[in-house]
Amino acid sequence: MPAIDRSALLFLVFGVVSLWLGAFFGLLGAWQQVMPGLFDVIPFVKSRPLHVSLVISWIFMVAVGGVYHYLPLLVGRPMHSPRLVRVHLFLWMILGLAVLGSYMLGRFGGREYWEFPPALGGLIAVSWFLLVYNFFRTAMQGRGPWPAYLWMWATGVVFFLLTFLEAYSWLWPRDDANVVRDLTVQWKAYGALTGSWNMLVYGLALVVMERISGDTEYARSRTAFLLYALGFTNLLFGWAHHIYPVPSAPWLRYLAYGVSMTEWILLARMIRHWRHTLDGAQRHQHVLAAHFLYASEAWVFLNLGLALLISIPAINLFTHGTHITVAHAMGSTIGINTMILFAAIFHTVDRVHGDTVTRVQSVRLGFWLLNGGLVLFWLSLIGAGMIKGWYTLMSDLSFQDIMVMVRPFLMSFAAWGIVLFVGITLLAVHASWALLGPFLRSRPVPVDRSTEAYNR
Amino acid sequence: MSHGRSTSFQGVHQRAIILVLVGLFAVQTALTWTSSTSVAPGRGSLSTQALIGRQLYQDHNCTACHQLYGLGGYMGPDLTNVTRAQGKGPDYARGIILHGTQLMPAQQVTPAEAGHLVAYLDAWASSGTYPIRSFDLTPWGTYLQMNDDARD
Numbered sequence: 013m014p015a016i017d018r019s020a021l022l023f024l025v026f027g028v029v030s031l032w033l034g035a036f037f038g039l040l041g042a043w044q045q046v047m048p049g050l051f052d053v054i055p056f057v058k059s060r061p062l063h064v065s066l067v068i069s070w071i072f073m074v075a076v077g078g079v080y081h082y083l084p085l086l087v088g089r090p091m092h093s094p095r096l097v098r099v100h101l102f103l104w105m106i107l108g109l110a111v112l113g114s115y116m117l118g119r120f121g122g123r124e125y126w127e128f129p130p131a132l133g134g135l136i137a138v139s140w141f142l143l144v145y146n147f148f149r150t151a152m153q154g155r156g157p158w159p160a161y162l163w164m165w166a167t168g169v170v171f172f173l174l175t176f177l178e179a180y181s182w183l184w185p186r187d188d189a190n191v192v193r194d195l196t197v198q199w200k201a202y203g204a205l206t207g208s209w210n211m212l213v214y215g216l217a218l219v220v221m222e223r224i225s226g227d228t229e230y231a232r233s234r235t236a237f238l239l240y241a242l243g244f245t246n247l248l249f250g251w252a253h254h255i256y257p258v259p260s261a262p263w264l265r266y267l268a269y270g271v272s273m274t275e276w277i278l279l280a281r282m283i284r285h286w287r288h289t290l291d292g293a294q295r296h297q298h299v300l301a302a303h304f305l306y307a308s309e310a311w312v313f314l315n316l317g318l319a320l321l322i323s324i325p326a327i328n329l330f331t332h333g334t335h336i337t338v339a340h341a342m343g344s345t346i347g348i349n350t351m352i353l354f355a356a357i358f359h360t361v362d363r364v365h366g367d368t369v370t371r372v373q374s375v376r377l378g379f380w381l382l383n384g385g386l387v388l389f390w391l392s393l394i395g396a397g398m399i400k401g402w403y404t405l406m407s408d409l410s411f412q413d414i415m416v417m418v419r420p421f422l423m424s425f426a427a428w429g430i431v432l433f434v435g436i437t438l439l440a441v442h443a444s445w446a447l448l449g450p451f452l453r454s455r456p457v458p459v460d461r462s463t464e465a466y467n468r
Numbered sequence: 469m470s471h472g473r474s475t476s477f478q479g480v481h482q483r484a485i486i487l488v489l490v491g492l493f494a495v496q497t498a499l500t501w502t503s504s505t506s507v508a509p510g511r512g513s514l515s516t517q518a519l520i521g522r523q524l525y526q527d528h529n530c531t532a533c534h535q536l537y538g539l540g541g542y543m544g545p546d547l548t549n550v551t552r553a554q555g556k557g558p559d560y561a562r563g564i565i566l567h568g569t570q571l572m573p574a575q576q577v578t579p580a581e582a583g584h585l586v587a588y589l590d591a592w593a594s595s596g597t598y599p600i601r602s603f604d605l606t607p608w609g610t611y612l613q614m615n616d617d618a619r620d
Contacts, residue, residue, distance in 0.1 A: 045543060048571050055573075056543060060532040120529040124540060127529050178497075189514040191591050193505035194522075195537060200500055241485065248493040258537050259512075259596040261504035267496075269610070324609040329600060333538025333546060404599050411545035 018451070019097045021364075023077025024357055025447045026105070027070050031350070032440040034066030039433045042426040046419060054116075061127040062115050067345060068125065069108060074353040075212035076100075076143060079165055081360060082219050083147070086162070087154030096146045103139040107132060123198060126179065133180050140173045159231035160240045161215040161222075167244055168211030175204040196252075196260045203251020210349070211243065217305060217352040220359045224302050225292070235281075242278060245271060253323045257332060265325065272323035279316050300375065301362065304355035307383055311347030314390075318343065330405060335418070335425075336397030339390050346386055346432070354439060361446040378438030385431030392428060396421035512595025514588075520581075521588025528575055537598045544572060548598040551590040558586045 041059040044050050054062070080097050084090050091097055111128045114120070121129040147169050151162055158166075179201035182194060218231050230236055252268030292306070318340055322331045331337065358375075396418045403414045507513060514522065525531070533543035540546075551558045565582045568574035577585065602614040 048543075057529050057532045060541060061529065121523070121527050123526060124531045127526075127531075181501075188506065189519065190505070190507045191512040191514065191536075191595050192507050193501070194514075195539065196500060196505045199539065200497075244486075245489060248489055249496065254539070255537070257596075257598050257600055259507075261499075264496075264500065264504055266610075326605045326609050326611050329603060329611055333535055333599070335542065338542070405601055 019101050020077050020081035021447050022101055023073050023080060024360060025444055027073030027077060028440050028444045030066045030073055031070035031436060034063050034070055035433050035436045037063040037066060039429045042429045046422050046426050058115050058118065064125055065111055071209055071213065071349050074356060075209060075216060078216040078356045079147065079212065083150055087151060089150065089153045092146050092149035096142045100139050100142045103135060107135045125202065130180060130183060137173065137176060140176065144169050144173055160236035161218040161231050163240055164211045164215030168208045168215065171204055171247060172208035175201045175208060179205060192258060192260055195258050196255055199254040200251050203254055204247055207247025213349050213352050214243065216356050217308065220301055220355050221305055223359065224299055242274060246275065253328065256325050256328050269323065269325060275316060275320055279320065301355040301359035303379060304351045304358065308348050308351035311343060311351060315340065315343035315347055330401040331397055334397035334400040335393040339393035339397060342393065343390055357443050361443065364449065372442060374438050375442045378435045381431055381435030382439065385428050385435055389425055389428040389432055392421050392425035396425065507595060510594055512591055514591050517584050517587040518591045521584035524577065524581055524585050525588055536592055546598060547589055549593045551586060552593040558590065561586050561589055
């Protein structure tokens with residue numbers, strides 16, 4: 013097997029391990045919310061950042077591993093520098109251990125989602141710079157106009173680096189520092205960061221979809237570019253719906269409101285094409301990766317509906333700061349991103365082993381437990397958020413009194429979390445085992461004949 | 469590969485659109501970093517003491533459980549107005565930081581550090597009100613905030 017493939021596959025393997033660990037700490041954190049004091053060795057103040065960082069790591073590792081895996085196939089050339097891919101992987105391994113160690117020791121210092129000591133953020137920026145350099149040196153070697161997925165990946169890698177640096181701008185001392193600017197810039201960067209990694213993930217979805225269906229025209233069609241442009245506009249300007257209540261200039265809020273509403277176009281398109289989606293799901297029902305892609309489309313539909321509603325300021329007033337925001341985050345990271353990333357992983361597994369591994373019964377069980385559990389988990393959070401939002405604004409009840417009313421929903425959320433965790437475990441075990449196969453047996457990766465189709 | 473119904477994204481129009489969007493983003497970024505987030509004196513500005521408090525807030529990962537303007541964790545209450553809310557105040561906040569509650573452990577900080585944390589929380593309290601309980605909804609899906617009583 014070429015060394016570059018080994019590194020790309022290792023990104024996927026470590027991504028799956030991150031997911032499993034992240035899901036474990038997420039389950040622990042969910043139960044600590046309803047049973048404070050549970051497993052005090054790792055209190056909530058540690059389990060939450062462990063969960064968040066590991067799940068973000070899952071998204072990065074597999075999205076970046078997917079880019080390293082598919083990019084040479086798509087442009088018909090090897091990666092510009094396989095050595096830089098290995099250096100990138102090595103840096104992330106070191107970084108992962110340092111972040112886990114700092115959390116376990118209770119060493120924080122960073123901000124929400126990047127709670128580790130800020131010096132480690134420098135390592136992320138350096139490793140990301142290697143990706144940007146290697147990506148463009150490789151992608152520029154391809155012939156002809158770029159399809160939408162290459163534009164998505166290019167946008168994702170560049171804007172991630174820019175907005176990641178912006179997220180750390182609080183380290184820059186300013187005489188006129190104030191909390192409004194602090195919070196606004198922080199969530200401006202976070203909104204664009206999320207948009208950037210979504211670009212990587214959605215690009216991956218297009219590639220897998222293209223490979224399963226054999227339709228190489230869609231990623232070059234006007235529709236694909238319209239959706240790319242819509243996503244890019246939201247990446248740039250849609251972030252302020254996170255900070256509607258913050259007293260920054262009103263135009264920031266109105267612009268975000270207007271831009272967020274352009275996503276109705278996406279929703280309308282999905283409804284229009286629903287029948288086509290169902291037909292496709294039937295046609296490709298024998299391909300496990302296709303199951304994950306169709307599940308992700310259903311989750312885009314559900315989560316986009318929720319996102320559109322909570323982007324309306326009058327509704328956001330009631331939902332902001334409640335568990336509905338968590339439902340939105342879980343719907344995006346598990347329902348959409350995780351489904352697409354599993355599609356990419358099982359598609360890669362098919363390439364490495366043929367279809368036999370992905371037909372295993374327990375993988376299908378894992379798929380249904382993950383999706384079924386997630387629906388009820390998501391609804392429990394929405395229920396909790398509706399209670400919290402309504403009583404926070406419309407009553408004089410204290411926070412503690414409101415949380416007593418919310419508790420049954422949080423119990424349900426934690427219970428369905430167990431089902432989710434079992435589903436993720438089944439999928440993670442099979443995915444890791446299948447991806448590690450070539451390393452354990454020193455078997456070469458079969459040549460992917462479909463590559464030729466991309467280079468005609 | 470056939471490009472019968474495909475479109476090139478390398479045309480002048482597409483590149484122009486990207487450039488316009490990135491240009492607008494640069495303008496928005498500049499404004500966000502300056503005039504659109506500047507505050508009147510005493511309305512959220514961070515003193516030297518409050519800046520030390522900000523780092524302590526991050527070092528103790530307070531955001532895991534608490535929110536500011538509804539952003540952060542869900543275990544504990546939002547702290548935006550804790551130092552100025554009726555029945556609470558700086559001493560209340562300092563007491564909880566140093567001694568904890570039934571659900572929140574006492575933080576391992578000195579009394580001076582607790583003072584810095586309270587200064588940081590007070591910067592938030594001086595900046596505005598959250599949650600917004602007094603509002604008027606408009607037909608456009610927006611709302612008008614009616615008063616800002618927790619600031620003063």
